[in-house]
Amino acid sequence: AQSVAQPEDQVNVAEGNPLTVKCTYSVSGNPYLFWYVQYPNRGLQFLLKYITGDNLVKGSYGFEAEFNKSQTSFHLKKPSALVSDSALYFCAVSPEGFQKLVFGTGTRLLVSP
Amino acid sequence: DGGITQSPKYLFRKEGQNVTLSCEQNLNHDAMYWYRQDPGQGLRLIYYSQIVNDFQKGDIAEGYSVSREKKESFPLTVTSAQKNPTAFYLCASSILQGSNQPQHFGDGTRLSIL
Secondary structure (H helix, E strand, C coil), X not given: CCEEXXXXXXXXXXXXXXXXXXXXXXXXXXXXXXXXXECCCCCXXXXXXXXXXXXXXXXXXXXXXXXXXXXXXXXXXECCCCHHHCEEEEEEEEECCCCCXXXXXXXXXXXXX | CXXXXXXCCEEEECCCCCEEEEEEECCCCCEEEEEEEECCCEEEEEEEEEECCEEEECCCCCCEEECCCECCECCEEECXXXXXXXXXXXXXXXXXXXXXXXXXXXCCEEEEEC
């Protein structure tokens, strides 16, 4: 069965500093990997996905993620954090060919001015 | 604008009552999903549907029911059998089941017990 782990409940970073939100996964076969962001009392917004190809994936709002097959990781990164990036971030995985996503428990990102 | 509309935004349920959450999409997506979100637990899949008049149970279907009579609509009923219904409910849709396209989400319905 597939699973996702987001080991940090919260990540704190100062505005202008780089940020990383960690995600590791377990899935049979080739994974489809996704990052979503959620603002308070809103639905999830898609940020980026990895399907195949280049291990570094670029997405919305300056976010990127690096797929590492040997470490089964898909960490979300941004070179320079903004206060407006403060939100709840979810990593999700599905095996190739299935759209039944499994979500991590979420990581709250807090960017301080 | 294309998107997913969930209503109502807030809903209160009395003991022994069934309540229905609405989800409508105008994205022409084939697949639709219902998730439950609880603090610290991420999203858990309740039901999903790939095509009109067909749907499958997700991981936590007990106490819930759905219908898919139209492509654009996928209402969720929280029955009295669901003993802990207080949660944030999210509806989503995607182009195809089994594709690599992302799911699109509505803005949720927050259900509470009176």
